[in-house]
Amino acid sequence: MIGLNPVLVVGAGPAGLSAACDLSQAGVRVLLVERREELGGAPARWKYHTLAPDFVPVSRVLGPLIEQVTKSELVEVKKGCVVESFRGSVGDFEVRITELKTRRSETRRVSCVVVATGFEHFDARVDPRYGYGRVPDVIGINELEAMLSQGRVVKRDGSAPKRIAFVFCVGSRDRSTNPWCCTVCCGVSIKQAIELKRILPDSQIYMIYMDVRTTGLWEKLYWDSMEKFGINYIRGRVGEVYHTGQKLLVKGEDTLVRGPFEALFDMVVLAVGMEPGEGTRQAASIFGLNTNEYGFLLPRTPNIHYDSGREGVYLAGSCVAPMSVEEAISDGSAAAMQCVKLMKVMRA
Amino acid sequence: MRKTHEGDARVSEKEEKEKGRFIFERGYIDSERIIEPEKLELGGVDMSGRWGTLVLPRTIEQFDHTLFEEVKKLPGGKNIHRCWQCGNCTAVCPVAHAHPEFNPRYLIHITKMGYKTEIKKFKEYVYLCSGCGRCSVACPRDVDPKGVMSALSILFQRGV
Amino acid sequence: MDERLEITKEDERLFERLASERRAKLAMGTVEDYLRMLQKMRELEQKGEITVHHVTEEYQPVNVTTLSGRLKKIPTVKLWQHKSCGQCGHIPGYVSSLYWIMSELNVPYIDDTNQTSCTAWNYYGSGTSNSVALTAVFLRNMHVAWEKRAYPLIHCGTSYGDYKECRFLLITNSEIRERVRAILKKIDRDIVVPEELVHYSEWLHVMRFEIAQRKKFDVSQVKVAVHAACHTYKLMAEDFTYDESVLGGVKPAPTSSIALALGAKLVEYSNWYDCCGFGFRHILTEREISRSFAYFRKIRPIVNETRADVLLTHDTGCVTTLDKSQVVPLAHGYKESIPVLSDSQFAALAMGAHPFLVCQLHWHVTDWSALLSKMGIDWQKAKEEYKAYLERVKKGEKPYLIKPPPFG
Secondary structure (H helix, E strand, O other): OOOOOOOOEOOOHHHHHHHHHHHHOOOOOOEEEOOOOOHHHHHOOOOOOOOOOOOOOOOOOHHHHHHHHHHHOOOOEEEOEEEEEEEEEEEEEEEEEOOOOOOEEEEEEOOEEEOOOOEEEEEEHHHHHHOOOOOEEEEEEEHHHHHHHHOOOOOOOOOOEEEEEEEEEEEOOOOOOOOOOOOOOHHHHHHHHHHHHHHHOOOOEEEOOOOOOOOHHHHHHHHOOOOOOHHHOEEEEEEEEEEOOOOOOEEEEEEOOOOOHHHHHHEEEEEEEEEOOHHHHHHHHHHHHOEOOOOEEOOOOOOOOOOOOOOOOOEEHHHHHHOOOHHHHHHHHHHHHHHHHHHHHHHO | EEOOOOOOOOOOOHHHHHHHOOOOOOOHHHHHEOOOOOOOOOOEEOOHHHHHHEEEOOOOOOOHHHHHHHHOOHHHHOOOHHOOOHHHHHOHHHHHHOOOOOOOOHHHHHHHOOOOHHHEEEEEEEEHHHOOHHHHHHOOOOOHHHHHHHHHHHHOOOOO | OOOOOOOOHHHHHHHHHHHHHHOOOOOOOHHHHHHHHHHHHHHHHHHOOOEEEOOHHHHOOEEEEEOOOOOEOOOOOEEEOOHHHHHHHHHHHHHHHHHHHHHHHOEEEOOOOOOOOOHHHHHHHHHOHHHHHHHHHHHHHHHHHHOOOOEEEEHHHHHHHHHHHHHHHHHHHHHHHHHHHHHHOOOOOOEEEEEOOEEEEHHHHOOOOHHHOOOOOOOOOEEEEEEEEHHHOOOOOHOOOEEOOOOEEEEEEEEHHHHHHOOOOOOOOOOOOOOOOOOOOOHHOHHHHHHHHHHHHHHHHHHHHHHHOEEEEEHHHHHHHHHHHHHHHHHHOOOOOOOOOHHHHHHHHHHOOOOOOOOOOHHHHOOOHHHHHHHOOHHHHHHHHHHHHHHHHHHOOOOOOOOOOOOO
């Protein structure tokens, strides 16, 4: 579509990459702006190892997308950059893009925008129960993914953990932190527990859960974890994680027994939830987008993610609601389609 | 008087319930956790009975999977690890409806986690199982609770 | 794992506070509500509806920070001793140690006979009394202090907790305020609300360096475990002292700070946040639970995990429960035991106070002899001295009383 301004895609995570990829394959020029110095969003940043439910390596899913956007002549990738301002009308928006390192800005004209600014993992330091950040060997599922990527899961002192506890719903479903459900953490935690059992077959793993929300076809992770890998489940909540000097004393309540437990573990993994990040906040302000009470970008109707309510601006991915990588990819594709439709109309 | 295998006469059930009867919220406490000394003194001060009564904590301090491993070895119990505590078995159990102390779901849970005090409290009730098998039909995970109850009854007989 | 940041002490404190604040939204009288209440107190004062007893310069205040970072003024001189019925009744050494320290530091105070019990134990223990009666008693005591131009220093954690609640209700509820005013009018008093509610342990906290300077015995080999009272830091959490330099500002500062200032070794244990077992009503209606909880959930883990020489606490109920609950388990044959003292007793001992005349250690059930020996205090000699003194008193000698420095 020669003659039309490119589509601005803000964020190069799964949703943004998917949108940029689809657009370029449809012959549309793309200006892909990513805040970090590498493409891939959260999976790249936290070095995700595999994706639930089938343990597909992340590289197999995101690799082709990254390759397409990098190789395609139609995609201009701007890493380490952010969008500072936005104005104009559909077909001819004027955006100012700034390179973070040099603070150099340039003004560009774009036809329409796909906002895919993604999420941030909940910072568990805010919830002091677990001692995250203060006590060694309390880590988040994001950090565990990175360790699994390296094929080596060790405690701070370098030894392998024998007893590991996963705590579900950290920074989710909680009025004092984040009241929503992050949908994927249950499945991801269980996936990780299975992967842990594979590399540390003598370990004893306990999943301390409130509910197990392995939806759809992810359910088999839950069943396999119990039936094939002997992973234990405790229905309950954790009140405090205390470091004895050698081990972690996890204090909680076993709901099914209606009684307190205090057990020693070598490592505690927190299923930290997803929350809107700084990028999403900035995008909302710059693009004039509505947000819901929690800071997620609010589409015109919650059931159709891409429709931001603002002409020419489309939403995709976890900046709208917590979701899995596959859902983000679909979201990006849907937003890309809206751009293609719009540009067809503009050309006519 | 309930006789055990050892043949020793144990404290009668009535006496068990009488223990700690002066404790205000006695109903919440298991008699097993109450130590009411008939005779206790220190330094010439008499602390018998109420004044010397102690209540042991009920914090679960470890998960002991040995009973669970034993159950798995027996044919009826081989699927016990599949249980996810949904409660379908108890929901259809005819015995549980008349005798709430017999709760197949709970028995499986305490067996899997190895909660000794709870096992001690409820092990006698496993013999109430009628073997009707409704639980195994209702179980969505194919745990075969009927088989687990049977395995437990064998293991408890052996004194595990 | 480049994303994992190094956590600074500042961050730690910020995050703990952020989380408390967030949780605070759900409960009454926590951080935000409390700060709003203090604002309302100022407004009521401006409107002339109440009088506020300010911590003015004549009380030589020192600033401390609270949970939210608010500055709280702690008066250091001219104090009105708000005594604890439990202390005077069960562990007189608790309060006499405090008086002795003040006397040594030349801090003028008033030990008024014109004080009523706060009746808080009544309230927490058996649910008797009501908000108007409790508030009226609270204000009656505060009024006496105000008349005498001395600042109330609250000895007991339970009183402190109760007064925090009463002040909150009084400021935020006009009906209670008017009913209390009517009651006070009958005894020729009016509403005077203290600007700050100060617990004596906070006074010890701000005076800790001065106290440490007067130290006579070396406590550097003494391992101290600390227990903080529920009523001081859990009930109306916003009001108690937190200090960045003490335990990173994550746990409340008083008691831990004086132990550190004196040079003792502070130890950590897993059940720090657990109640001592006194509970609210438990010590009355579930004595067996209280004594068992205190022993199995606090004393035994503390002894086994830390091998501490002493357990310090800053509340009447806590000292009595933790100390006296040990006797029944010991009779049963359990071995773990640890002496329990108040921070004021420990500080006084370190400063050279007489273990019996001043610190009244004979009222304690647990064995403190190893602790005193470790500190280098010849308690056998002190015991003989005390016995001789008692004989003399029997024969008519005037008992030894601590004299407060002149008020001026």
